[in-house]
Amino acid sequence: MKNKLTVLISLATLFATPVMATSPVKEKLTVYTYGSFASEWGPGPKIEANFEKVCNCDLEFVALDDGVSVLNRLRLEGKNSQADVILGLDDSLITTAKNTGLLSKHNIDLSPLSLKSQEKWSDDTFVPFDYGYFSFIYNSEKLKNPPTSLKELVEQRDDINIIYQDPRTSTPGLGLMLWMKSVYGDEVNGAWQKLAKKTVTVTKGWSEAYNMFLEGEADMVLSYTTSPAYHIIAEGKKQYVAANFSEGHYTQTEVAAIVKGSKNKALATTFMNFMLSEGFQSEIATGNWMYPVTDIALPAQFSELTVPVKSLSFSSEIVAQKRSAWTKEWLIALTE
């Protein structure tokens, strides 16, 4: 028994030594992100390969459930976090995230940015990496006359049922909450109750809702205007369409920031710069199914997508201030 063990150990060292000899310890960059970004069908693996080609480092994605989990993991770990970069929060969470005092200011050249949804990006902590518009997706073979405004959907269309996500757990859910608020203002309570009557279920996350919709459990599902691109490009299916609402669509910009406690700040800054380069941005349209934030060329099929007439958004200060009150409003409307 003892002999076997010694043999094993010496074998192990034999194999381990040459590996260690040829590769000096590489710098490691740890990036907290959400699950679908890092998954094998998301943009993560390709971006990782592209970055490692140029940085001579080891990029590691730590995949958490969603953008909110990324922020909460950082808050939980506090100053002792292992993260160098957090990636995947959306613009509505920016102020909340900054208030933790756990993030450091960047000095990235923001000139490559060209967000069509925004005036000009000037945040000193967060850098955007993609954006999109929330929208209800429907199957045009089944639903012949889609609603043309949010008000029509909420107030008139009792023939339609929908699935959306919980604003507490999912960024599209939060997006719908803000969308409803920007359209209805103080009358949002009654609107939520009307919407509740046509709601099949409120899911925790995007994938559950979207998959249920694809299984035919609802007529419309809350997603992005860019979601049909997936069906067109990856599946060759053209029946899934994003409804175009006349009030305009709420915008989501996904962002990343450097963690204050990072021990690899230089490498983190390199990564943030890389984020605005082709090696990263080229993977966004067909990996994350969102719009890239630079002028990089889009796949031809993106021209078939619905483009909102107007983009809506609240400043992140207002969201940080009002989010819990508005969430409560939604909760109470649904429990009454």
Added chain:
Amino acid sequence: MINFSQVKYHYQQQNFEFDLQVEQGSLVAILGPSGAGKSTLLNLLAGFIAPMQGDIAINGNSVLSAAPHQRPISILFQDNNLFTHLTAYQNIGLGLHPGLKLDAQQKQLIQTMSEHVEVDKLLDRLPDQLSGGQQQRVALARCFVQKKPILLLDEPFSALDPVLRVAMLERVSALAKQQNVTVLMVTHHISDALAVASHFVFIDQGNASAVERIEQLTRSHPNQHLAQFMSAEVNK
């Protein structure tokens, strides 16, 4: 010699007071009505409970500070004398070493003693596979391998039928004489006392102050309570 001097104990609103001496080599029957304190006397001597006042000495040395197993005493209870998950052999062996680490001499002793009480063919069995009498004989064997000068019997044979019970008591008495062991036995049966005991103690409402010779155990005893107890017990 065992000496209870002014031993006082209190339990559940009852006072107990014992003051008596037991001679070496005697076989003392402890008599008295239920609840009089027969088992309390044994428990004090064995060390399961400690007196509030007074002293208990064996051969002139106080044993109050000694743990039960450090006292020169072995004991046979009414029941639960054997660990039901261990064999007869292991049960006897535990009297010699609490972790059953036995040398050849001790193993031999177990063999001899179990032959004495006629359980040597049953050593591989678990207690459940033994009769009531066999179980108590195994326990008795353990008491005697311990080679302690005092043996306490807390009605160990009361569940056996009368013929068997007296046979067991006679066997204990014989072994005790042979090994010069002092025996204190609690019993309900006057006949048991008359059959094997050399002395008796009568516990009267928690008090006992004298060890008397067995010949004095008659219905005409000067102690009124003892006389009444005798008639009631004999008539039963």
Added chain:
Amino acid sequence: MNVSLKIKSVQLPGILLSGSIFIFVLMAMSALLLYSPHVDLTQIWADPYYRHITQFSFYQALLSTLLSVVFAIPISHALFRRQFWGKALLLKLFTTTLVLPVLVAVFGLLAIYGNSGLFASLFSYFDSKLPFSIFGLNGILLAHVFFNLPFACRLFLQALSAIPEKQHQLASQLGMKHWYKFRYVEWPYIAGQLPHIAGLIFMLCFTSFATVMALGGGPKSTTIELAIYQAIKFDFDLQTGALLALWQICLCATLAFFIQKISSPTQLKSSYNASINTYHHDSWYSKCWDFFWIIVVTILVIPPLLMVVLSGLNQQLLSVLTAPTFWLALKNSLLIATCAAISAVICAFFILLASRQWRLVGLNHRADKIEMLATVILVTPGLVISTGLFLLLRDIGHLSELAFYIVVAVNALMALPFVLKSLTVPMLQNAQKYERLCTSLGISGFNRFYWIEWKALKRPILQALCLSFVLSIGDLSAIALFGSHTFNTLPLYLFQLLGSYQMQSAAVVALVLLLLSVGVFIIIEQVFKETTTSLDRAEHD
């Protein structure tokens, strides 16, 4: 008297342990409360949403308890009187439902009553829609009854089997028929256990978490326990989480107090003895009545479990079983559950060493108290403890290094009350039988443990080990905040798969969890059989 007041050295570790468990829970709670300074109690109690969930927690727990307990009475009565093929197996399954990983059961229930389940496809075959939805109160009640009705049946059956044989003979001699015998002979035994069983089930339903999370279907059907989870996990609102936890503890403590007031002390009876009583006056009517209930409970318990097995054997089986994520989750689950189970049993052993010494000398209240201290975790959400513990420890190390130990510790704590419950009686009985014998023979310390406790209590100890293993392997709350796609357990993996609607892969994981939970009991049972026979042979010199 002062002899019994003195604390024996054998009691010390247990007293220290249960004291430190209590302090540990307190510290974890206060770590949350003090995380940031502005705590506003009134904000919570004035909040209509929290009022709503408090009401809902009570409402659903009350209904779940009523349904479980009321139906358990005729069912256990029928099971008590009737012998039939498969009864032993059915009773074995009854013991597993309570410890079955919640998500596995939920999965089985969804496969039958869900929107795309067995019933739904039956309805769609006749071109109509399912007339009910499993999401919301319906589903919560269904799942709670599934977990607790068999459990209540077991306990009532135990109470019924405590009726002495002679009383059955007497009832028969007096010609007491079905109803009269139930009313005058059997009912008193059931009634004696009723407050206790109902209270326990109410408490379990009141603090229900994973069931409500999976089947609640939205904010309308939320329990306090789930709101705690949401406050911490989604809003990172630690104070609200801790305050809600305190609120829940207060409610449960009040409840426990009242149950204690109205119920008689639990009997120290350990196991169900399958005495066959043949003394009842039988009739066609009572035969039909009994078998009706037996069929009802069979339909409730068997199909969901069967569906887990059937739907687990799908074309995704191979791809799940070859995925590294699955193996990582399996490895973590096994490791966590094993460590947690062993720690829980060791803790329980020492605590019971202390408490049984007090019980031996009649200090039952003191014994109850020390056991109670170690049971506080029963009403404290695992997530609160694990988060608090991490906040206390986060300066010592990284989350990825600490997470494993914290999850093990919290899982062990959560299993501890159940281990204590199952070992109290055997440990006490062992002491009642052998305490004096051991002191007179000087058997103490390791010798006492090995020769007396371990050898006599091997079976209950191993069963307690299994119980805590299964409880830990199905747990979702301790790991909820620490899990990532690289630190995963099987239930969390299952939860993630369900969350992304990958039903076939989820089915495979559910099957694996089911096999693990049931399998471990079977394996231990087998191992036990072999070791007892071989040990007894081997240990003759």
